[in-house]
Amino acid sequence: KEIKEAIDRQLEALEFFPNYHDGFTVPQIRLADKIAEIAPGDLEVCFFLSSGSESNETALRLARQHHWANGKPHKYKVIARRGSYHGTTLGTASYTGFTSLRECFEPLLPGALFAPQVKCHDCELGCKPETCGLRCLKAVEDLIKWENPDTISAMIMDPLPGSNSGYPPPPAGYLQGIRELCSKYDIFLIFDEVQTGFGKTGKWFACENWGVTPDMMSISKAITSGYLPLGMMVTTKKIASVFNEKPGAEFRSGSTYGGHTVSCAAALANIEIIEKENxxxxxxxxxxxxxxxxxxxxxxxxxxxxxxxxxxxxxxxxxxxxxxxxxxxxxxxxxxxxxxxxxxxxxxxxxxxxxxxxxxxxxxxxxxxxxxxxxxxxxxxxxxxxx
CATH class of the missing domain: 3.90.1150.10 (Aspartate Aminotransferase, domain 1)
Structure with a gap:
């Protein structure tokens, strides 16, 4: 009821205004402030979109442009994991780890690299968790070294692998190790929290269960409790600052209906209910x-x-x-x-x-x-x- 009422009020006040050319609405500003408050670590800069696919696509685009702006145009490759799913755009399909979801769209974008999926009960490396010494983590570093870290832009992953994989929890130390590898080799770590965000795992965001903060985070789905479509990519002020250094440096991406005014009002009401009702x-x-x-x-x-x-x-x-x-x-x-x-x-x-x-x-x-x-x-x- 409260979400419907918030939608109705916003429709009466202002149904829509595009969020480009420095134009923002009050619901967008309030929602960005709220996300900055509840997001882990120093994730506090929000880029508004309409879906989870767009959110992941935008994170990948931002990573590429950031490296390009810093004089590293050869850092374009992306590491994903086999058994992963990240969206329906050509870009996100390129980094989705299911052959059945890729083959009919090939050739896809170049530079897609795939690390082992992490399923300790059914390890594709044939290891046992009590004796493997995190072989899956070593496989990621081996892949980085083999491909040359100077060519790798980002690693995208869901901290808790999604329903396609059966929600297998990562082994102890794995996510922390991934964070260290990405920092070591100047690779952006992107967490796809489209399915796991907004309380689903008993924390606001799944990555908080392991105390690991990414460089960018994609959110959608439960942000409005399904009432209206909305997506968001969240990053840090340090990363975002590159796009404010000089005229022409701005992030070259956008979406007419991204962060739709009414969707943002619905999201604010939804988050308020989640907080109020614990x-x-x-x-x-x-x-x-x-x-x-x-x-x-x-x-x-x-x-x-x-x-x-x-x-x-x-x-x-x-x-x-x-x-x-x-x-x-x-x-x-x-x-x-x-x-x-x-x-x-x-x-x-x-x-x-x-x-x-x-x-x-x-x-x-x-x-x-x-x-x-x-x-x-x-x-x-x-x-x-x-x-």
């Missing part, structure tokens, strides 16, 4: 509750394998043998999804990974209902496929 703290409580509930669920069903998540972002992997992580050769995930939809619960899947991402305002009773649905849908899948 929903970030509530997300942390939800995470603790689901940790227990999903552990019990796993014990009840022999095809439930790895369960990963934090706050309100969770993934349950269906496997043929949880002990060995042997994959199912049937699409049980889609069966479970369809069963839940038919019975009144919206569920997403990526193959045999079930994605559970409830709202910040969900109650424990409603969470129990989620588990109840899964307790019925998973045996139905076992019976259907004779597993």
């Amino acid at each position: 929903l970030v703290e509530r997300a942390a409580e939800i995470g603790q509750y689901l940790t227990k509930k999903f552990a019990e669920l796993k014990a009840r069903h022999r095809i439930v394998g790895e369960v990963h998540g934090m706050g309100t972002l969770w993934a349950i992997e269906l496997t043929a043998d949880p002990a060995t992580n042997k994959k199912l050769d049937v699409d049980a995930g889609t069966f479970v999804r369809d069963w839940c939809w038919k019975h009144g619960m919206i569920l997403r899947n990526n193959g045999n990974i079930l994605v559970i991402a409830p709202a910040l305002i969900i109650t424990n009773e409603e969470l129990d209902k989620v588990v109840e649905y899964l307790d019925q849908a998973i045996p139905a899948a076992i019976k259907h496929f004779a597993l």
Whole structure:
């Protein structure tokens, strides 16, 4: 109700004004101040957009132009991770780590480099977390050295890998190590917080769970609670200052509807509700509750394998043998999804990974209902496929 009322008030006062040629609206200014207040570290300069894809694209563009302005035009390559997803533009598709989402658009932008995805329970390097010594981190530095750090502009990653990967948490020390590598080799670290921002992980932004601050951060999705489209790229004053040094140095990017006046009003109302109702703290409580509930669920069903998540972002992997992580050769995930939809619960899947991402305002009773649905849908899948 409060968000709708904020939208209505803004429509009456001023429905739109473009944010270029030094033109800004009051909602934009207020929202930029609020984001600077809640963002981690010294991230406080906001660039307004309309979506997560645009936000990631803009961060990559800013990194390139920054190096160019500093006399380093050869720093154009971007490191991403296999199994990552960063958007629908040609640029962000170039740095998305799924072949199926890239191949039909090739050739894509040059300079896309891919490091291993970090899934300790299913390590593509064949390592075990207790003995590997962060081999995945060493692989990133090996890649940087092989490609020549003087050619690498940025590394883009989601601090908590997204639903496509099943929210596997990074091993201890990994994100801190990535931060150190990027600083060492003059590579901008970009965190894609489009999916994980605004309380979803029990912190305002996922990276705060590991105490690591990027050079740039992309945000969208939950910034307006879905009422209207809005995106943002946030960086530091030090980085942004390069674009204010002299006439012609300005960042050469922009979007007519980026930071739409009404969207900014909706975002302000949304953030006010999150703060007033302590929903970030509530997300942390939800995470603790689901940790227990999903552990019990796993014990009840022999095809439930790895369960990963934090706050309100969770993934349950269906496997043929949880002990060995042997994959199912049937699409049980889609069966479970369809069963839940038919019975009144919206569920997403990526193959045999079930994605559970409830709202910040969900109650424990409603969470129990989620588990109840899964307790019925998973045996139905076992019976259907004779597993």
